[in-house]
Amino acid sequence: MKFTDIIGLALKNFLRRKVRSFLTILGVTIGTAAVVVMLSLGIGMSEGFEKQMEMMGSLTTIEVNRYYYEESPRGGRTEPATIDDKVIEAISQIKGVKVVTPVMWRSAKLVSGKYMAWAQLYGIRPEALEALGYVPAEGRLLNPGEHDMLLFGVGATQNFYNPKTSRWGNPGGRPPVNVMTDRLELTLDDSYGESWADPNKKPAKLYRVRTAGILEPVNDQMDWCVVVDIGYLQKIVREYDISQGTFSRDTTSYEQALVKVEDVHQVDYVLQEIKAMKLGTFSLQDILKGMKEQLFMIQAVLGGIGAMSLLVAALGITNTMVMSIYERTREIGVMKVLGCLLTDIRKLFLWEAGIIGFSGGVIGLLLSLLASYLLNRFGGDLGGLIGGGIYAPDGTRLPISVIPVWLAAAAVGFATFVGLVSGFYPANRAMKLSALEAIRNE
Amino acid sequence: MPNNIIEIRNLRKVYHVGSEKVVALNHITLDIEAGEFCCLVGTSGSGKSTLLNMLAGLEKPSLGTVRIKGQAIEKMSEKQLARFRQENIGFIFQSYNLIPTLTALENTAMPLIFRGMPRKQREALAREALQRVGLANHMAHRPTQMSGGQQQRVGIARALVSRPPIVFADEPTGNLDSKTTREVMELMTSTTRDLGQTLVLVTHDLSIASYADRIIHISDGNIVKIVNNRKRLAK
Incomplete structure (x- = not known):
């Protein structure tokens, strides 16, 4: 039929x-x-x-931390771990990793004339910025190896205030400092210029810096950070510690590393590989x-x-x-x-x-x-x-x-x-x- | 030398009813010529219907063989049998057995549907067959809209439509009154003769049997008498 x-x-x-x-x-x-x-x-x-x-945040980003949580039948234990250039290099070799960068934080002070701003410096390898999804709203991103250059999160540009009057910013109007054009100086002494500063403290160096650009908002902590080249940040931290006589810092290990994975489906595999290196990881993927x-x-x-x-x-x-x-x-x-x-x-x-x-x-x-x-x-x-x-x-x-x-x-x-x-x-x-x-x- | 289209050799059929054996057919041997109108007559339970069923391949014999056009049909698989029936056998039933949801035209075209013939072609053939049985004006009627005689005409048209060399009819007039019976019998006789078909008809009614070229009397599973009535072959 x-x-x-x-x-x-x-x-x-x-x-x-x-x-x-x-x-x-x-x-x-x-x-x-x-x-x-x-x-x-x-x-x-x-x-x-x-x-x-x-x-x-992004589902394809993995945070690598300086501790390792070892699971055992009698309950887990947290072990210290090291993230140095060798570890970064090893992570970059894992299949599916788009980019990996060490990360370092440091609080600092920005000075522009009579205005000052507290700043959270965020040291990163500039070549990772684009892969991590950062887009300049104004200016440009950082170039690798560029010292004395800042890249502002959108919130960080609003932080300037006058310590004499204690007036914060310029409510309802333009921020008092235009970071793109005004003269800027950077110091790691976060009590600089404050009335409560310790008068016996050795003066910290002021670095003359310029702004490369301002980032598009990303709705996380990065909006409140100022990005710098991690090599530059390591250098000024070392100089500051020496000037304060406290140089004992272990500068071979980074605080954290950020890994960007090519594809959401590869995140699991990369996570397993990094854990196998006895490093702690955190990814939104874990929660998800x-x-x-x-x-x-x-x-x-x-x-x-x-x-x-x-x-x-x-x-x-x-x-x-x-x-x-x-x-x-x-x-x-x-x-x-x-x-x-x-x-x-x-x-x-x-x-x-x-x-x-x-x-x-x-x-x-x-x-x-x-x-x-x-x-x-x-x-x-x-x-x-x-x-x-x-x-x-x-x-x-x-x-x-x-x-x-x-x-x-x-x-x-x-x-x-x-x-x-x-x-x-x-x-x-x-x-x-x-x-x-x-x-x-x- | 007669051209035998059906050859029955030593055919036997035994039913097992509980622990008892019932012999329905007892060593039947019979030849039916091509173009012949052959009537199997007998009382109820004589085995005549069993014989017809075996000729159509609906039942397997216990013993013996049935050859149609030289092919032993008891050895065929179900699939081969279906194909064989499509090409060689038309069937006319006592209770017409038309499909109630289909029109006269569709019912007539049924055997051609099974062959996979395209609609246009099969409807042309079905129309022609219905005209032949005098139902040119009833093609779109459903079985329930037709009288018994008309339904049986559709049944005849269905048996003719694919021009099979053999037509089997099982008490085709059993449900019809005497006038209609006569009409239907004359129609069957004339159309099968015109198309050169072999007609094998089962009945218990001797007046119907008189239409046939040869009357084979069956009783208790045996052929008891064969009457030649060769008006058709003589022509």
């Missing part, structure tokens, strides 16, 4: 018992909608978490992973509840098909006597079941899209109840229920598959029916 004829006959049979077909489809519709809506809630939660994570594991459990439970109703619907399909074969025993027998191939008879019934599954899947999907829309539009309170209803940074509410294209396609595909599986036993039964028995029954 031709494929189009099989479909045509299956459709005719399907339309023959309208009420029964409708009820069977309704079962599949409810089952599909239950699964899709449940899963869409899980996906909504998952996307919400990811958006939250993105607000906190824990959350995702929990979410997976929630999704499994939600999906399971939905799947239960789809299972009931599948039994409904089988039942309908078995009934319809009882009714059509004679017809099936006649078809056999007239020379219909057994496999064609099976196909006829399989397709009929498939059509039930497919229709139920499509209607169920439409119902789910409607339910999803209503949930997102009016379901605010419910969102809070189940952990969704998160707000994006710009204040719009993130959807509670998300139906991605793959879920929509999978829902229809799976419903059809359920139909086919449910129809398999009845179809085989129809195929094996004795033609003689079938035409004999009067």
Whole structure:
């Protein structure tokens, strides 16, 4: 038989018992909608978490710390570790690492005429800035090996104040110092120029510095930092310590390193490799992973509840098909006597079941899209109840229920598959029916 | 030398009902010529229907062989049998056995659908077959909208549509009144003759058997009498 004829006959049979077909489809519709809506809630939660994570920082950045947490059956222990140039070089060799840079912090003071500003200096290798996602809003990024150059976070430009009047900034107006054009000096003595400064303290050196640029806001601590070349920072720290007679600092180890990974999917692998070097790591991915594991459990439970109703619907399909074969025993027998191939008879019934599954899947999907829309539009309170209803940074509410294209396609595909599986036993039964028995029954 | 389209050799069929053996057919040997109208007559339970079922390959014999066009059909697989029926056999039933959801035209085209013939081609053939049985004006009717005689005409059209060399008919007039019976019998006789088909008909009614070229009386699984009535072959 031709494929189009099989479909045509299956459709005719399907339309023959309208009420029964409708009820069977309704079962599949409810089952599909239950699964899709449940899963869409899980996906909504998952996307919400990811958006939250993105607000906190990049998922492809790993922090490497100078301690190592050793896990043992009797509880963990924190061991010190060293991050030196050799370690940095080794990390840069790991597959998937885009860039790695040591990191160093130091608080300092900026001076511009009568104004001063407290500054958190952030030493980094300038070549890593671009890879870490920093974009200049004004000016440019730093060049490698560039000394006496500053790169301001957007918040750090607002910190200038007059220590004599204790007036902070210039509320409502332009900041008193334009870091791009005004004369700037830098000192590591953070009590410099303050009334509370220790008069016996040896004077620290003032470095004449210039500004390379101001960064675009990134909504984290970097907005309040002033970036410098880490080599430069190491140099002035050494000079300051010598001037204060306190030079004993271990300058071969950095406080921290930042690793940028090429792709989100490689983060896990890179994390494992760095941990294997007995270094401590922190990544938003760690938090996300824990959350995702929990979410997976929630999704499994939600999906399971939905799947239960789809299972009931599948039994409904089988039942309908078995009934319809009882009714059509004679017809099936006649078809056999007239020379219909057994496999064609099976196909006829399989397709009929498939059509039930497919229709139920499509209607169920439409119902789910409607339910999803209503949930997102009016379901605010419910969102809070189940952990969704998160707000994006710009204040719009993130959807509670998300139906991605793959879920929509999978829902229809799976419903059809359920139909086919449910129809398999009845179809085989129809195929094996004795033609003689079938035409004999009067 | 007669051209035998059906050769039955030593055919035996035994049913096991509980622990008892029931002999439905007992060593039947019979040849049926191509183009012949052959009637199997017998009372209920004589084994005539069993014989027909075995000729159509619906039942496997316990012993013996049935050759149609030289092919032993009891040795065929289900798939081969289906193909064989598509090409060689038309079937007319007592209770018409039309598919209620399909129109007369679609019912008639059924055997061609199973062969995978494209719609246009098979509908043209079905239309022609329906015209031949005098139902040119009922093509779009469903079985429930037609009388018994009309339904059986559709059944005949269905058996003719693929021009099979052999047509089997099992009590084709069993559900019809005497006037309609006569019409249907005349239609079957004339169309099978015009198309050169071999017709094997099972009945318990001797008046119907009188249409046949040869009447084979069956009783208790044995051929008890063969009456030649060769008006058709003589022509």
